[in-house]
Amino acid sequence: LLIVTACTGLPTTGDVQSGLSLGASPEDPALLPLASGPIDGAGPAAIVEGFMVAAITPADNWETAREFLTPDMAATWRPNTGVSIDVSADTRSFTSDLDEDAETADGDIASVRVQFDQVASVDGTGAFSQAVSASNSAFVVTLTDGQWRISEAPDGIVIDQSRFPRVYGDYALQYYDQTWERLVPDVRWFPRRVTIATTITQSLIGGAPSPWLDPAVQSAFPPDVQMARDAVPIDVDQVADVALNRAALSLDATTLARMRTQLQETLAGAGVQINQVRFTVDGRALEAGVVEIVDTPSDGGGIVLKDGAFGTVVGNQITPIPGVSEEILGITQPIVAIDVAGDDSHAAMQLGNGHVYIAGDGRVDELDPRSLLVRPSLDPYDYTWSVPSNAPSALLAIGDDVVSHPISDAWPEASEVSAIRVAADGARVAAVVVIGGQRWVAVSAVVRDDSGVPTRLGETELVAQLDGPAVGLVWLGADRLGLLVDREDRVVLTQIVGGTGTTESAPSGAVSIA
Numbered sequence: 178l179l180i181v182t183a184c185t186g187l188p189t190t191g192d193v194q195s196g197l198s199l200g201a202s203p204e205d206p207a208l209l210p211l212a213s214g215p216i217d218g219a220g221p222a223a224i225v226e227g228f229m230v231a232a233i234t235p236a237d238n239w240e241t242a243r244e245f246l247t248p249d250m251a252a253t254w255r256p257n258t259g260v261s262i263d264v265s266a267d268t269r270s271f272t273s274d275l276d277e278d279a280e281t282a283d284g285d286i287a288s289v290r291v292q293f294d295q296v297a298s299v300d301g302t303g304a305f306s307q308a309v310s311a312s313n314s315a316f317v318v319t320l321t322d323g324q325w326r327i328s329e330a331p332d333g334i335v336i337d338q339s340r341f342p343r344v345y346g347d348y349a350l351q352y353y354d355q356t357w358e359r360l361v362p363d364v365r366w367f368p369r370r371v372t373i374a375t376t377i378t379q380s381l382i383g384g385a386p387s388p389w390l391d392p393a394v395q396s397a398f399p400p401d402v403q404m405a406r407d408a409v410p411i412d413v414d415q416v417a418d419v420a421l422n423r424a425a426l427s428l429d430a431t432t433l434a435r436m437r438t439q440l441q442e443t444l445a446g447a448g449v450q451i452n453q454v455r456f457t458v459d460g461r462a463l464e465a466g467v468v469e470i471v472d473t474p475s476d477g478g479g480i481v482l483k484d485g486a487f488g489t490v491v492g493n494q495i496t497p498i499p500g501v502s503e504e505i506l507g508i509t510q511p512i513v514a515i516d517v518a519g520d521d522s523h524a525a526m527q528l529g530n531g532h533v534y535i536a537g538d539g540r541v542d543e544l545d546p547r548s549l550l551v552r553p554s555l556d557p558y559d560y561t562w563s564v565p566s567n568a569p570s571a572l573l574a575i576g577d578d579v580v581s582h583p584i585s586d587a588w589p590e591a592s593e594v595s596a597i598r599v600a601a602d603g604a605r606v607a608a609v610v611v612i613g614g615q616r617w618v619a620v621s622a623v624v625r626d627d628s629g630v631p632t633r634l635g636e637t638e639l640v641a642q643l644d645g646p647a648v649g650l651v652w653l654g655a656d657r658l659g660l661l662v663d664r665e666d667r668v669v670l671t672q673i674v675g676g677t678g679t680t681e682s683a684p685s686g687a688v689s690i691a
Contacts, residue, residue: 212241215326221287221318222271224325228316229291230266232256232334233344235368242334247319247326259333260299260345260366261312266337269293273318285320286328296338297677299345303365303380304387305676307639344368347676348447349656350381351439352394354604355625358471359557360442361394361604362656363387364675374449375409378419381443387675389638393604393622397435399424405458415452417444425458433465442470473519473601473655479691480517498524504536514552518559519601523577525553525561533563535577544575554606556599558629562606569594569610574631585633588612588619596650598658599623606634607658607674609647616643618650618658620674641672649690661690 212231215224228245235256243251263269275287291314298308317329336344346369349362363386367376382398385391405420412418419440425433433456441454456463481490487505488497497503498517501524505512511529518524523537525544533545533553545553545563554562560574564587572587588594591610599606607620622635645664653659653671660670662680667687672678 212236214241214244215324217324219325220273221275221289221316221325222273224318224327225289225291225316226269226271228327228330229269229335233336233340235344235370245327246330247321247328250326250328250330254330255332256334258301260341261293261295261308261333261335262297262299262338262341263293263295263312263335264338266340269335287318287325289316289318290314291316291335293335299366302384302387303348303367305364305366305673307642342677346373347656347673348373348377349443350377350384350386351443351446352386352390352396353435353439354394354602356629357395357435357468359602359604360439360470361390361600361602362446362674363390363394364656364673366676372408373447374411374417374444374451375407377443377447377449378409378417378440379404379407381440382419387638389620389636390605390622392624392635397432397439399428399432402428402436411449411451415450417449417451417454418457419454420457420460421463423458425456425463430464430466431468433463434468437465438467438470441467480515482512482515500539501537504539504541508536508541516553516555516561518555519557523555523559525555527552533561533575535561535575535579537577542579544579545573545581547571551594551596554597554599556623556631557601557603558625558631560631562597562599564594564597566593566595569608572597572634576630582630582632584631587634588621588637590637591619596647598650598652600652600655602655605674607650607652609643609650609660610637612637612639616646617641618643618647618660618672640674641670641678643670648688651690659690661687 212234215227224245228242231242234241239256246254270292272290273287293312295308295310295312299305314331316327318325319328345366347364347366349364351360352363354361365380382404386394401424403422405422410418437454444451456465479490481495486495487502488495498521513527513529516525523535526534528534531550532543533550534541534543544561547565549565549567550563551566559577562574564572569588569591572584574582574584588610590612593611594608596609597606604623605620606623610617610619617639618641619637619639621637623631624633625631643662645662648661648663651659656674658672658674661683662668662670667683668680669683670678670680
């Protein structure tokens, strides 16, 4: 009993650390597969197959995989240049130009070709993309000291889709929006390993946003500021020490504070256990503060409309939203959809006549009287986004002053749009569109002018293909989308923006998702 009592004291030193949200569960531990080295006397095809299996283990800079290579090839092979994700390791075919039964006797060079069914890829920056195709890789295997070893191999690795999320993790690099007030995530995929803090820091300082997101975001790190060493040690006080080159000495206090905030938020969001980031130049610490970031409003609970009541619901109590609930309850038409602003100041609505309205400040104003409109979406700047389902390029952002602003370059290749949703940061918009007869979930950057008015969309980034109509579309946090998809049975799709997706059965009779 004394021993148990001694173990249950509360810590009395150190900073307060945020725990899991209520109802959340810790993720399963990252269990990485262990690779085996080459088998003595294995033929060329077996060596290539063993190499591809070992290449999914990134420990010690892919040390085991390099055992399958000749010394010269081991020194030059670059596994970090990209990942090809295939259906399954069982569906790969290995073809050698030597007879397997005589491989160690006939000649000292062999060619091995591997065919596989690729479903996605990750490039050298960690960016994920759909890439369905039949692919192949060619290897040259040389007899070296009586053993077959690979002397020519393509850079990068091939991994099957079931192992990919266990070997690679999704990490969101944080970039500032156009106002320097909000952070916008840009998901990348990196091998899960103890040096992940270094990988993330290198990608943020020396890299750039994804091309589709770039028009809406910016980095605090100037191009001439680089890391002075390829390591980010974290000391016992959980301080990440980032050594920069001397270009950082000329930076002003605001830039340094933005840099530190951007990197701290990126590392903390990636699960790296740090209390703070410290910048140093030639071993001397730089005085870098932090900047205040606009946080996404916390979810106050579900929003319910029923006879005689509209507001947030907790338990069995509905709390009216001041300035909004009274106006909504005074509407006599049926209400098809409602989207409430993050600060509860306004609500965008679609009524039974199909038109879009806004309620708030004691008024209800019609915003968009066009036909065939999809459900509207409010952004954090109080612009209501509205578009006809049969005319995606006719997208409008309408202010609470009832002034419409056409959005140029809206999904130029799409013939139909069935749902739109602006992210809480206002820098991205998600949509369900039809392109070339196929239904896709797409995201685009939102470009605004100096006063915050949205003016155009960046290029369309297709993140997932759907095999049924989408009944609803929502943002689940900063970097995931949720969709209710109508197939034989309705399913819920949780899709990472810039990554993989998972599906599960929807509740029986589900009609919407929020």
